[in-house]
Amino acid sequence: MKVYADNAATTKISKIALDAMMPCFLETYGNPSSLHSVGQDAFHAVRDARNTIAKCINADPNDVYFSSGGSESDNWAIKGAAYLMAKKGKKHIISSKFEHHAVLHTLNVLEKEGFEITLLDVYENGLVRVEDVKNAIKEDTALVTIMFANNEIGTVQPIREIGAVCREKGVLFHTDAVQAVGHVPVDVVADNIDMMSFSGHKFHGPKGVGGLYCKKGIRLPNLIEGGAQERNRRAGTENVPAIVGMAAALKDACDHMEENTKKLVKMREQLIEGILKIERSRINGDREHRLPGNVSACFEGVEGESLLLYLDIMGISASSGSACTSGSLDPSHVLLSIGLPHEIAHGSLRLSLCEDNTPEEMEYIIEQLPPIINRLRDMSPLWEKIQKEGK
Amino acid sequence: MEYSEKVMEHFVNPHNVGKLEDADGIGEVGNAKCGDIMKMYLKIENDIITDVKFNTYGCASAIATSSIATDMIKGQPLSEALKLTNKAVVEALDGLPAVKIHCSVLAEQAIKAAVKDYYDKNGIEYNKADFEFEDHHH
Ligand SMILES: Cc1ncc(COP(=O)(O)O)c(C=O)c1O
Numbered sequence A: 001m002k003v004y005a006d007n008a009a010t011t012k013i014s015k016i017a018l019d020a021m022m023p024c025f026l027e028t029y030g031n032p033s034s035l036h037s038v039g040q041d042a043f044h045a046v047r048d049a050r051n052t053i054a055k056c057i058n059a060d061p062n063d064v065y066f067s068s069g070g071s072e073s074d075n076w077a078i079k080g081a082a083y084l085m086a087k088k089g090k091k092h093i094i095s096s097k098f099e100h101h102a103v104l105h106t107l108n109v110l111e112k113e114g115f116e117i118t119l120l121d122v123y124e125n126g127l128v129r130v131e132d133v134k135n136a137i138k139e140d141t142a143l144v145t146i147m148f149a150n151n152e153i154g155t156v157q158p159i160r161e162i163g164a165v166c167r168e169k170g171v172l173f174h175t176d177a178v179q180a181v182g183h184v185p186v187d188v189v190a191d192n193i194d195m196m197s198f199s200g201h202k203f204h205g206p207k208g209v210g211g212l213y214c215k216k217g218i219r220l221p222n223l224i225e226g227g228a229q230e231r232n233r234r235a236g237t238e239n240v241p242a243i244v245g246m247a248a249a250l251k252d253a254c255d256h257m258e259e260n261t262k263k264l265v266k267m268r269e270q271l272i273e274g275i276l277k278i279e280r281s282r283i284n285g286d287r288e289h290r291l292p293g294n295v296s297a298c299f300e301g302v303e304g305e306s307l308l309l310y311l312d313i314m315g316i317s318a319s320s321g322s323a324c325t326s327g328s329l330d331p332s333h334v335l336l337s338i339g340l341p342h343e344i345a346h347g348s349l350r351l352s353l354c355e356d357n358t359p360e361e362m363e364y365i366i367e368q369l370p371p372i373i374n375r376l377r378d379m380s381p382l383w384e385k386i387q388k389e390g391k
Numbered sequence B: 001m002e003y004s005e006k007v008m009e010h011f012v013n014p015h016n017v018g019k020l021e022d023a024d025g026i027g028e029v030g031n032a033k034c035g036d037i038m039k040m041y042l043k044i045e046n047d048i049i050t051d052v053k054f055n056t057y058g059c060a061s062a063i064a065t066s067s068i069a070t071d072m073i074k075g076q077p078l079s080e081a082l083k084l085t086n087k088a089v090v091e092a093l094d095g096l097p098a099v100k101i102h103c104s105v106l107a108e109q110a111i112k113a114a115v116k117d118y119y120d121k122n123g124i125e126y127n128k129a130d131f132e133f134e135d136h137h138h
């Protein structure tokens, strides 16, 4: 059996998105900036896509800007807000310890440039506390940027409440909603969001395309200079097929969100139940405030990459936050941020589902996991130690 | 990142996995914090490694390295086994991704630690400098 359970990494493009894209290659292939009718057709396709996406997140279409993806949008919003507010003498930015690297590395760069960065704790359950945001805001706070949902442990943050605090204090609020848009209800108005990043490939759209919602009146400096595309705010000939595909995918995701969520939560809980039957296993992140398709687990005495590769041999695609899959010597900063010791964080496994998965596939994963874990534990000196110490 | 076929072969079906209850020398290197621990068991007769087994907690690279390194020293005199370098092990695996080299250093160290244990247990003199390596590869 083949089971793709790595939808937080990326998703398969949906038939609906693909069908929407195809004419953009062969018929509506014009440059949206061209005045002739071939160009105008492309212009209309981009306009329609913007309207569709705006509707999905309850935004004014004029506040939706297309970009190359989540990383660009995060860079743009955070650097832009920082430079904008620095002109008013505000150089303090609040974020959290477990943001995506697109946010954290951007903040590192700003810190070197003289900005002061506060990274809030996310506690054992992987949730930012609204009180902490409130207490961290100072006179010179320029921006609060907190992710909507975490990409590894799937915890969904109290965005509306954080946004309300920011509004009250007059501080700009950005959220990296790359894992949330298309998966949980997102409403930029009700959720008090000033800026929001999203990415097409996380909801069955194409890769390399995303967007930034930026509320009217926030004059973010440009990240990419050049032509007059995106109302002079983001240069570069529009990736028309990708934009159109992303819009179709998002509409589909939002139209079916309720039924998808029901299905996903059922499968998620089925998996969790199966996983927790394994000795010395644990589920990471709050069990309630959680993406419908995210399961993040740790198995003591087992190293994540080995687990991942043995699962792959059995046809199961998953991911891990172990050091050896992160390309660094430390396990993922997300798992460390929720207080897991290194040796437990190394044994992590993330299974991220989508509505195409089935309960039969979950059953298959639950069947395959124990023998693989036993095999790895049988040859693990760490497991031997854990057994001996019995702690 | 991609592993060679050789690495995958040794990872999927590692050779010499297990323990030797009557080992003459046991070496354990690495630590849980870093995500790799390798434990090597040697049976030694007349200065020759007659049997070897390992237990490893770690990534595919760590497991494959343990497997091939134990193959390479089995049946060898201690003097030869001690000459085994990390480089030779990596070459025997048809290379490792650059970020994975650090996981492979443990095999060479585990062999040295096991031989040292054997020398210590049997009161055999040796040059301490030959057995010095950083406690861990980081
Ligand atoms: C939370 C989060 N932010 C940002 C990104 C980056 O998005 P993209 O791959 O579109 O640049 C990702 C995707 O990995 C993500 O999960």
Ligand SMILES: [Zn+2]
Pocket (backbone or CB within 6 Å): A324, B035, B036, B058, B059, B060, B061, B062, B100, B103
């Ligand atoms: Zn490793």
